[in-house]
Amino acid sequence: xxxxxVYGTYSDGLSARAHPVTLVLEDSLEITGQDLRLxxxxxxxxxxxxxxxxxRVGPAGRAERVEFTDEALAAALKDRCPDLYRSDPSASxxxxxxxxxxxxxxISVIGLAIYGxxxxxxxxxxxxxxxxxxxxxxxxxxxxxxxxGDPPVCNDAPARAVLDRLIERMTANGGLPVDPxxxxxxxxxxxxxxxxxxxxxxxxxxxxxxxxxxxxAGVLAHEFGHVAARDPMRALLAASGSSFLLxxxxxxxxxxxxxxxxxxxxxxxxxxxxxxxxxxxxxxxxMSRSGGDATALATILERIAKDDEKAEFASLLRSHPFTKExxxxxxxxxxxxxxxxxxxxxxxxxxxxxxxxxxxxKTAK
Amino acid sequence: MSQPPMTETRSGMxxxxxxxFDRTLRGLTGVAVRGFLLxxxxxxxxxxWYVTELRRYFWNRTVVDGSPAEYSGTGKELFLGFxxxxxxxxxVYVLIFVATISAPWLAAFGSLLSFLILFVLGQFAxxxxxxxxxxxxxxxGIRLGQDGSAITYxxxxxxxxxxxxxxxxxxxxxxxxxxxxxRINHTLIGSSRMESTARGRSLLLPWLAFYVVVFLPIVGxxxxxxxxxxxxxxDDLFVPKEGGKPGETEFNSDYDGTPIATFGALLLSTLxxxxxxxxxxxxxxxxxxxxxxxxxxxxxxxxxxSTLKARQFxxxxxxxxxxxxxxxxxxxxxxxxGGLLLQTQGMESGFxxxxxxxxxxxxxxxxxxxxxxxxxxxxxxxxxxxxxTTVVENAGGLDAVLASSRRVGSGLNEGLADALDVGxxxxxxx
Numbered sequence: 132x133x134x135x136x137v138y139g140t141y142s143d144g145l146s147a148r149a150h151p152v153t154l155v156l157e158d159s160l161e162i163t164g165q166d167l168r169l170x171x172x173x174x175x176x177x178x179x180x181x182x183x184x185x186x187r188v189g190p191a192g193r194a195e196r197v198e199f200t201d202e203a204l205a206a207a208l209k210d211r212c213p214d215l216y217r218s219d220p221s222a223s224x225x226x227x228x229x230x231x232x233x234x235x236x237x238i239s240v241i242g243l244a245i246y247g248x249x250x251x252x253x254x255x256x257x258x259x260x261x262x263x264x265x266x267x268x269x270x271x272x273x274x275x276x277x278x279x280g281d282p283p284v285c286n287d288a289p290a291r292a293v294l295d296r297l298i299e300r301m302t303a304n305g306g307l308p309v310d311p312x313x314x315x316x317x318x319x320x321x322x323x324x325x326x327x328x329x330x331x332x333x334x335x336x337x338x339x340x341x342x343x344x345x346x347x348a349g350v351l352a353h354e355f356g357h358v359a360a361r362d363p364m365r366a367l368l369a370a371s372g373s374s375f376l377l378x379x380x381x382x383x384x385x386x387x388x389x390x391x392x393x394x395x396x397x398x399x400x401x402x403x404x405x406x407x408x409x410x411x412x413x414x415x416x417x418m419s420r421s422g423g424d425a426t427a428l429a430t431i432l433e434r435i436a437k438d439d440e441k442a443e444f445a446s447l448l449r450s451h452p453f454t455k456e457x458x459x460x461x462x463x464x465x466x467x468x469x470x471x472x473x474x475x476x477x478x479x480x481x482x483x484x485x486x487x488x489x490x491x492x493k494t495a496k
Numbered sequence: 497m498s499q500p501p502m503t504e505t506r507s508g509m510x511x512x513x514x515x516x517f518d519r520t521l522r523g524l525t526g527v528a529v530r531g532f533l534l535x536x537x538x539x540x541x542x543x544x545w546y547v548t549e550l551r552r553y554f555w556n557r558t559v560v561d562g563s564p565a566e567y568s569g570t571g572k573e574l575f576l577g578f579x580x581x582x583x584x585x586x587x588v589y590v591l592i593f594v595a596t597i598s599a600p601w602l603a604a605f606g607s608l609l610s611f612l613i614l615f616v617l618g619q620f621a622x623x624x625x626x627x628x629x630x631x632x633x634x635x636x637g638i639r640l641g642q643d644g645s646a647i648t649y650x651x652x653x654x655x656x657x658x659x660x661x662x663x664x665x666x667x668x669x670x671x672x673x674x675x676x677x678x679r680i681n682h683t684l685i686g687s688s689r690m691e692s693t694a695r696g697r698s699l700l701l702p703w704l705a706f707y708v709v710v711f712l713p714i715v716g717x718x719x720x721x722x723x724x725x726x727x728x729x730x731d732d733l734f735v736p737k738e739g740g741k742p743g744e745t746e747f748n749s750d751y752d753g754t755p756i757a758t759f760g761a762l763l764l765s766t767l768x769x770x771x772x773x774x775x776x777x778x779x780x781x782x783x784x785x786x787x788x789x790x791x792x793x794x795x796x797x798x799x800x801x802s803t804l805k806a807r808q809f810x811x812x813x814x815x816x817x818x819x820x821x822x823x824x825x826x827x828x829x830x831x832x833x834g835g836l837l838l839q840t841q842g843m844e845s846g847f848x849x850x851x852x853x854x855x856x857x858x859x860x861x862x863x864x865x866x867x868x869x870x871x872x873x874x875x876x877x878x879x880x881x882x883x884x885t886t887v888v889e890n891a892g893g894l895d896a897v898l899a900s901s902r903r904v905g906s907g908l909n910e911g912l913a914d915a916l917d918v919g920x921x922x923x924x925x926x
Binding site for chain 1: 518520538539552559564
């Protein structure tokens with residue numbers, strides 16, 4: 132192939148002056164201009180990612196450049212210069228390695244968020260000062276109120292007195308880190324939530340659904356079990372730590388954002404199976420000690436869970452998904468000697484059931 | 497085909513050099529699709545390499561006075577910078593958190609405090625990020641650079657922002673011009689320093705358009721409303737809705753037909769009309785500002801001259817908006833059809849799993865589509881609009897630019913901007 136001369140411009144990397152030159156491709160790239168004669172070794176040349184037909188080449192690692200717009204010369208250079216596009220990662224196998232390492236790193240971070248952070252939270256929760264935990268509990272309480280639509284607090288005085296006496300009996304010698312503060316709120320979901328700082332929020336439908344005082348007290352004792360183990364503080368630390376880690380490291384890319392959201396929901400959906408079992412054990416102990424029916428917790432668990440089966444989708448993310456197993460475990464622990472005992476007498480229980488009397492009944496939906 | 501070099505025209509000192517951009521965008525879709533998908537599977541880590549690839553693409557296709565620009569940054573530098581930034585940010589976040597938790601009087605100002613700290617850090621990061629991009633930009637083998645202090649820049653930015661707040665936004669164009677002067681006056685091409693004569697008062701007129709369109713009508717409607725209520729808004733204007741959720745309110749029917757209701761409605765509709773109009777004005781202001789800043793920039797006897805029109809900024813957004821509307825319409829039809837099918841088939845048929853699968857793919861496909869469209873339509877067209885309307889006057893003076901012997905800054909500068917997600921972090925442009 133006869134080498135033909137191509138016009139181009141040369142810049143020496145020291146000044147921005149463009150020198151007109153002619154380029155000839157022989158064994159090397161020969162550049163000739165006024166007072167200028169260069170020969171660049173082909174193996175050294177690297178090209179820029181410019182739009183054809185414009186091309187810019189220069190010896191790799193140096194600032195000299197030559198620019199030209201000749202497709203034949205560009206094609207010939209591509210053929211004969213082995214490293215023309217090597218600085219470009221898209222041309223090497225580097226991208227696959229990069230992707231694989233990134234996936235490994237991402238999985239490692241997610242693993243840290245799911246397993247590592249909760250493990251740290253377990254160690255950290257007991258050393259959080261009580262004052263700070265109480266303040267956090269207050270903030271979470273406000274948040275929960277907002278989510279539930281600010282349900283009114285049920286505070287009928289005689290019922291409240293019955294409740295306070297019941298709580299006092301149940302928490303005596305209970306080894307709780309703080310005195311629990313129980314509020315009852317009118318809400319149509321049968322549930323009780325434990326918040327940091329020993330706050331327990333009981334939703335009134337739980338009392339309505341309880342057929343015996345022991346069922347209600349059993350759930351309450353279960354929540355005290357969470358207070359004793361500082362589970363809410365642990366869960367809060369774990370959830371915020373994990374979500375902080377994930378959102379910080381994964382960055383803000385459309386696909387990852389939803390991953391983070393799902394991850395957070397799954398992580399914060401509830402306590403671990405171990406934590407629930409420990410709280411059940413605690414409940415059985417408290418109920419046996421304070422003269423109640425320790426198996427009532429199993430009864431109400433099974434009844435409320437049965438209602439939940441209709442809403443199949445929601446139960447995926449519910450915190451108590453393994454009801455049957457738990458009920459069996461509770462009955463096995465409690466034995467039969469406490470069956471039939473009542474922690475409150477009929478009149479007290481009737482009074483307690485009316486704790487929402489102070490709140491005007493809601494208008495029909 | 498090769499042409500003889502235009503030696504005659506090149507020699508004149510007072511000739512003007514065009515800036516061109518390859519509008520065919522060949523290969524850009526491939527870069528964007530690959531970048532998006534790889535970022536997805538690598539949990540976002542690939543984004544540093546993706547943005548590097550995008551920058552290399554845009555830089556190399558921008559030809560200034562016959563010579564293409566060159567981007568020499570690497571994804572590795574950005575990634576390392578990000579890791580360092582995370583290492584700096586975690587203690588900052590933890591400190592803010594601990595401070596607000598342990599000092600009750602501080603808790604009330606907690607969000608304000610963290611906003612202030614992150615704002616200053618963000619401006620710092622924006623300036624350092626620009627320094628990184630400048631130092632990785634070459635033209636005819638000459639490296640650009642930026643000196644000046646990011647701390648000074650961040651302090652200037654916060655001072656101006658406070659002044660803007662105090663003056664109800666009137667200081668905004670002066671802030672923009674002042675920061676632009678600081679940026680340009682500390683930008684170097686080789687060893688030559690650029691200079692900007694941008695003035696805030698020349699920006700005042702386009703900025704005041706916002707006041708005419710948004711601010712004045714709202715103030716007028718508000719005054720009319722206050723006059724109608726005798727400067728005494730009744731407490732019972734909104735009453736709890738009967739049978740509604742707690743916190744839900746409705747308009748008190750006692751006030752129907754009174755001037756209060758009429759002017760209240762006027763106020764609300766004024767708000768509803770002026771805010772979209774204000775949004776529509778943003779490209780206009782941006783185009784004016786860009787043109788002004790371009791025209792104000794010079795390097796010795798060489799200066800830039802821009803003929804940018806606002807409509808060149810509107811068109812990309814218009815095309816993008818139309819695509820979004822079209823996509824939402826199609827999505828609505830598909831979901832509606834799926835819903836209908838679901839109703840007739842019932843939940844049992846396993847059909848809902850197909851629907852879920854379809855939604856996942858629809859979401860991913862939509863995200864991919866918009867990511868690519870954004871790069872092709874918004875990024876590329878805005879870039880092309882600014883580049884191709886700009887001309888380098890007295891381009892012969894560029895020949896006098898000499899390379900600088902200063903040290904090239906580290907690559908760790910831009911990570912902070914990404915970690916903080918500020919100022920269009922990892923921007924492709926300057």
